[in-house]
Structure formats: C-alpha cells, structure tokens
Amino acid sequence: MSTLEEYAAAAAPAPLTREDLLPEGEVKWCPGCGNYGILTAFQKVLPGLGLPREQFVFVSGIGCSSRFPYYINTFGFHTIHGRAPAVATGIKLANPELSVWVITGDGDALSIGGNHFIHALRRNMDLKIILFNNRIYGLTKGQYSPTSQFGVTTKTSPLGVPDYPFSPVRLALAAGATLVARTFDADQNHLQATLAAVAQHKGAAFVEVWQNCPVFNDGVFDDIIGKSFRQEKVVYLQEGEPLRFGQDKGQVLIANGRGMQAVPWEQATPDTVIRHDPDHADATVAFMLADMEEQGLPVPMGILRRVRKPSYDEIMADQGAPAGSVPDISALLGRLEGWTIAER
Amino acid sequence: MTTQGIQEIPHDRQQLERVTVRFAGDSGDGMQLVGGLFASEAAWMGNDLGTLPDFPAEVRAPSGTVAAVSGFQIQIGASTVHTPGEESDVLVAMNPAALRAGLKSLRLGGVVLFNTSSLSERSLQKAGLSPEDLDAMRRHHQVIDVEMSRLCQLAVADTGLTKAQAERCKNFFALGLLSWMLHRDISPTVRWIQSKFAKKPAFADANVKALEAGYRCGENAELAAALPLYHVPEAAMAPGRYANLTGNQAMVYGLMAAACRSKRPIFLGSYPITPATDILHEMIRLRQDGVTVFQAEDEIAAVCSAIGASYSGQIGVTSTSGPGFTLKQEALGLAVMTELPLVVLDIARAGPSTGMPTKTEQSDLLQALHGRHGEAPVFVLAASSPADCFAVAYEAVRLALTYMTPVVVLSDSYLANGSEPFRIPAAEELPAITVALHQDATAFLPYGRDPVTLARPWAVPGTRGLEHRIGGLEKEENTGKVSHDPANHEAMMRLRAAKIHKAAASLPPVQVMGDPQAPVLLVGWGSTLGAITEAREQLQQDGIAVAQVHLTHLNPLPPNLEKVLRSYERVIVPEVNSGQLAAILRERFLIPTIGFNRIQGLPLRARDIHAFVLRTMEESQHVHA
C-alpha cells in the first residue's frame, strides 16, 4: 500500500452492485416464469440496503422457488423440503448480524414445512420469509398445493381439488408474524418497494408473492392482477391513505360494522373510511385485509401489518446468552460439586 | 471437599468388598435425593460407586401403588465398581408398594429397612399385597421393621414443622439409619442440608434432626440386635478431583470442553424426549457459559437448526432418542452432502415406536450406521459408562470438526441416568482440536479438500469473498457446483465414504483386556462394558481364561480389530438387542460370531454373561470331543 487513500479504498469495499449479485451459472427456470421478475427485484433492492454482499444469506427448501439461492451471488443454502426456516434459524442464532432470507413456495412452506413456518413466525425469528405462491407444485409437474383453490382440476385432482386452501397471509398473521405483506411478480415497482420495506424490518417478516407458473398453472391470478382487472380488483395499501381502488380511485373500502364494504368514494365519511395503518398494535384490521380475497372484495397488495416487538435473537441477548462465546472449561468444571482424592 | 480417608474399622462390623443398596418409595418420598446424598457420603469415604435411578413410567401414578414407586440403586465398593449393581443387598422400603417392587431385585436373604409406619390394610391393598405375602417375604429376607415416620415425627417435634411437613423428612431418617448400618459418615449430608435450606432454617433443622435420629436409632436396643452392621473400605482411586455425574451430564461437559479447546461455540438444537431431555436441561443451565440452546418445534427443526448453526461456524449439536433420531435422518443426509460438522446424540431407549421409553436398549446401532436414504456414511461412536460420555462427546466434536462431517454418538437410558465418579480433567489433558474458519478468498474452492483429512473448508457466511452456494443436490468436486455428471457422482460417493474410512488409521487400536491367550473373546460396545467386565473378571477368578475388547468407534471400526478377532476360537458378542454388532462383524470380517442377546429393556447382567460363556465353552468341548 503506497498511500493512505489506497489503503482506505481497499479496506472499504466498493458498494454492492447489481452485477455483483448475478449468478455464476445459468438461471434454469422455465421461460416466462414469474420467478424471473422476483429475482430481478432482489438484484435491484439488495444493493440499496447498505450491507456488504457477504452479510446476505439466502436459505431455501425444495421446489422451483427454492432454486433461488443458486441464482444470486451471496451466501446460499438450498436445504431440504420444508425445513428452510429451521436451518435459517440456526444460521441466524449463530450469527445475528446476518441478513437471513428464506425463499420458499406454497408446497414447501405450507405443506411439508408448515410446522417450521408457523413456529419461526411465532417466535418472531429475525428472518425474512418470501413465499412464491403459484398455487401448484411446479417441480413435480402439476399437482395441487395447499393454496390451490377448491375445485380446480390438476393432475392429482381430476374431479377438482377436494380440500380448502390456506390463505398464506391469514396464516402468517395468526402465527404472529410481525410483518405481513403481499405483492406480485408482474408489478416490479411494488415488488421492489415491498422487499425494500421488508429488508428494514427486525423480526419475523412474511411476504406472499403471487407468482405465475406459465407451465402448470398459467394465469391463475389473472382475474385479479391481469391488466384489465387490476384496477378494479386490487387495492394498493398506502400508509395513512384510505383504501381506494377502481377507475380514478372512485371506490373505497369502508368499515360497515361487521367487516368491510366497497362504496363510491363520495359516500365515504370520516367515521367509516379506513386509513391504512400497518403499524397499529391491534391486528383486527390486518385480519380484515387478509380476508378480503375470500370475501370477494378487491385484494390488498402491500404491507398488511408491521409491528415491532423483540425478536428471538434480541430476547436471547437480553437473557444474557451471548451468541458466539466459547466456554471456559476449567471454570465450568471447577464449579462442579465434587471431592478430591489425595495422592497416597 | 477432600475425602476423609478411612479411620479404624470397628471390630463389630462385617467388612464388605461391595454392597448394593436400593432405595424405594413413593414418587413423592424423595428417594432420588437421598440416594444421591448417600452416593456423596460413599464418595467422601473414598468408595468407588455406580448409581441408577428407576423412575416410574407415569408422571403421577396414584400414590401408594407399585406404579408410583421411585427407585434408586447404588453399588459402592472397596475396589473398581463396574455397574450400579445387579441384585441389591439392602433395600430401603418406605411403603408396602416399595417393598413389593424392591424385593424383585433383592438377593435372597438380603436386608430390608422397612418403614412400618406405612403399614395399613389400605396400603397393603394398594400395593396388591396380603398379610400372608408379607409373612412370606419375612421368611426369605431379613426384614427389619422401623417405624420411620413415627420416629421421625418425634425427632422433629420441636422444630415447628406441621405434621405433614415433618412426615416429609422421613427420607432423611431412612438415610441416617442406612448410613449407620453401612458405616458412612453423615457429615457431607448435614452440610448439604444446611446449605440447601440456608434460607429456611426450620427445614434445615428438621432434616438434620431426622437424619441424626435415623443414624442414632440403629444403636437402640431393640434394633441393634437385628441390624447387621457393615463396613466398605475405601477404594484405590486415582488421585484427582472427582464429581459424581450422570451420563447425560458428562455428555454436556464433554461438549463444552470440546467447545473450549476448539474455540468454537456450541449450539444445541433439541426437542424434549425421554431419556435425552436432561441434556437439554443441563445445557440451558450453562447458557451463561457460552452455549446457544434452541428448543425447537420438533425433532427435524432441532437437527436443521444445528446444521444451520454449523454452517454459520458453530458446533451444531442435537440430542434425541430413537424415534427422534429416525425423524432427523433426512437432515443427516443433508449434513453429509454439504459436509458440515454436526453431532447427533442418540440416547437410545427400548423401541420400536414408543416402545418402553424409560427402559434401556442398544437397538439403534444399525439405524446409526445405515438409517439414511442414499449411502450417507457418518462417524458412529458409543459411550461405555456414564463418565465415558464426557470423552465420547469430546471425541465426537473432534471428529466432526476435523473431518467436516456428521458424527452420531450412541448412549442409552442406562448410561444417561446412571452416575459414577468422574475424574475432572485439566483442560491441558484434553487432546487438541485444531480447526480454523476459512478466510482466504483467493482461488477459493468450496469443495476443495485437505489432502489428509479430506475435509472441505469451513467457509461461513459473513466472510468477505467466500460467497458460495451449498445444498442437498450432488456437488461437483472442488467447485461445489450442482452436478448431475455420472462419473462425478461416483467419485463423490467414494470420497464421502473414504473420508470416514481413512480416518480409521488415526483411531486408537482396541486394547485386549483379560487374558489375550484365551480361546474366547468377548466383544462389546456401549453400555454393556460394566457387565461384560464383571463377567470376565468373575470367570478369571473361577480360573477360566477370557479375553475382552470393547468398542467406542463403531464406524469406522478400529484398525486392528480384524486381527484381534481372528486370534480367538470363539467370539461372543453380548448386546441388548437381537444381535446387531454380531451381524456387522460377521458381515465385515467373515468370521463366525456368537450373539448373547437380551431384549427386556434391562441392562445385561454379569452373571448371565458368565453363564453363557460357560455354556458356550462346554458346547464347543462337546464338539471337539
């Protein structure tokens, strides 16, 4: 090193760029798969977070979505079916400094991995769990998943799916996630804004990303997010704003005493209009938002709920268990109640 | 404390080499507590010892019934004690149910200290005993009637305790009486009571009074005539500091010692399961000492969190028993594929399925060796005594970190709950564990290897320039990229196997115990060491030459094992299963093995092994004749 500047330049790495995150090999999702858009959003969002590349860990289970870690040049762990939240928990607890993201799918998170999913959220584990929901098993070529809608025909439901689907956001809210959001693959801006907000959250964050699988479940969300429907069928959640949608935002969702109801914007009164407040401690409205699709109301996209409470690693630190320290065995054994046999 | 050594031995006492005592009472009677304190008294007098609790299977079975009896057995000796004893010589029975349960393992003519205050029509009925049964017991054993509850009440009358509280001191009364009978000094117990109840002086006072009353009552005229008095001289223990540890406790300290020596933190991911739960309890107690403990939602999450922690640079450990081990097997395959260190502690119990959860069995050996899909070789070790759990846990961490691979440690409920004196090593006595996290980003190859150990680099998240991907898909050698290449797969399969098998050369050779020239070799593994050793020593005393080896490493097997096995005419393999090691040795070395197998959820008994060896030798003589 010849000068101090050079030394400083070498010590402080160049800021992370999109190019740094590009995969070493080929991305092997099917052409047109919604996963590509999600990958792009990550490549755009991560550089803006101010963290060096080595601090990011992407952990996944099994399924099309779970190939994600191979396609982003950070630390990555492609684990086994359903278990990514459990592996991610160990990674996070062993090094709480890391930014740990779980990439999962509807089958991986909600079927085989349901238990780990709910418990990671319940513990407020500081993980960002991103569920690519395409409502089908893609990698095994087209069987129904726990989010496939009742009655649809798939390879394993020729007479229609006989079971009722999970609502991922409702499940996440009920399990205690401290951030719950929904977005979709076709809206790059919204996707990026959502991921950026999630990145800032401390605690268990959950994002459901509606993702199109053009091969086995093409257009499954089209009647809501399709270009010609979106305006009428989607409410973009904006902090402090009423829940307006429709042409010229002419419609609004109001509280009607039992739930929500859509009315023309002119009919809304200050008493009935709901201004979106994701940070509200009370989860009642968040549950109502999560329920809207089932009620046939427009589907909310954005952050449904975001509250701050101590995360598991913070609680551990509070309880005085320092992550990463090494025991002093002499002191430890010295404390054992015991006796001494003297030399004879 | 330093042991007091033995003072002069009173001439009116019979000197014994060994004695086995069983405490039996209702689950609420505090038998485990006084059993443990008796162990301290014996240790303080310089005896070697082994203990084993016998817990009721139900949490709160109806009191006064046989199902609610809690037992604690201890053998103390004037020389090396190999087991907690098989038949007991002395039984302390706090009620009729305890009497009935305890008599099953009392030797004919053994002594019973029986709390007759508990006798009533109702208590006999609850125990399923008739007065005639009692008479029969009295004919076969020396039953010594002591009104323990009443005498205890009298002794603590002036301490201000309620009648119910005073009744609860009777276990100390019993301990006092037993201590008098066996000539053990009660002062360690007095000290323990005083420190334990420092904040409740009335309780301290009452318990000490009960203890002393029990001790003195042995001298009272009526009793003195009936009560046999014994003395067990001190044993020649190696000098040093000792603690009485259960197998599960020793396991925890072994892990902690390895963390200290390798300078890597320990992470335990675990889910409660009998008989492994005490490992979780003990670890959480030590959390301020530098250990991360995570109580997971299930067995799978427990092992997966440990794998995650290992990936992050800690020593990932998970503890379980048979059913939980089965659930973890898929994740073990992941750890094999990703070549991460991992220690799985399987504290086995009687299976299959829920089986007999509080009973012991050695039936997980094949599961440990072959329980995974694909071919996924791991190191397998077994602990052979409670204190040995320390060394084996330590060795497991050493292997996991040195070779970057999962290690399975087998213990069982007999070792887990049993205790014996553990000589506390100095940190310097422990073998070095050298391990370094990879730092160098130049030409970094995630699946490059150490030429000697074949270990890949431990490259943890957060290290600049080492960003890479791992996972369950087959890896390309060196680069670690996903590969479906047929030749690469075969190379990697052979490499993963070689990693384990190459390590054999660096393992300690098995040592032959007993007479190396004998025609018969006893081969054991795990918790049968005590019983097999005792059987072998007995045979030698009877003038029958027998050799013995005991295996700690079950995969890979020690390098000299084949040579040793081939040096004997007969190879007998005693196991608490239907012949798993016997089958492995036959398969591996093509030598005939003779299994001695018991599958009753109980530890092997030395005398059964003894009898089996004699029978086998007779049969072979007939064949030769």
Ligand code: SF4
């Ligand atoms: S099967 Fe569907 S989800 Fe999977 S990669 Fe192809 S398009 Fe994407």
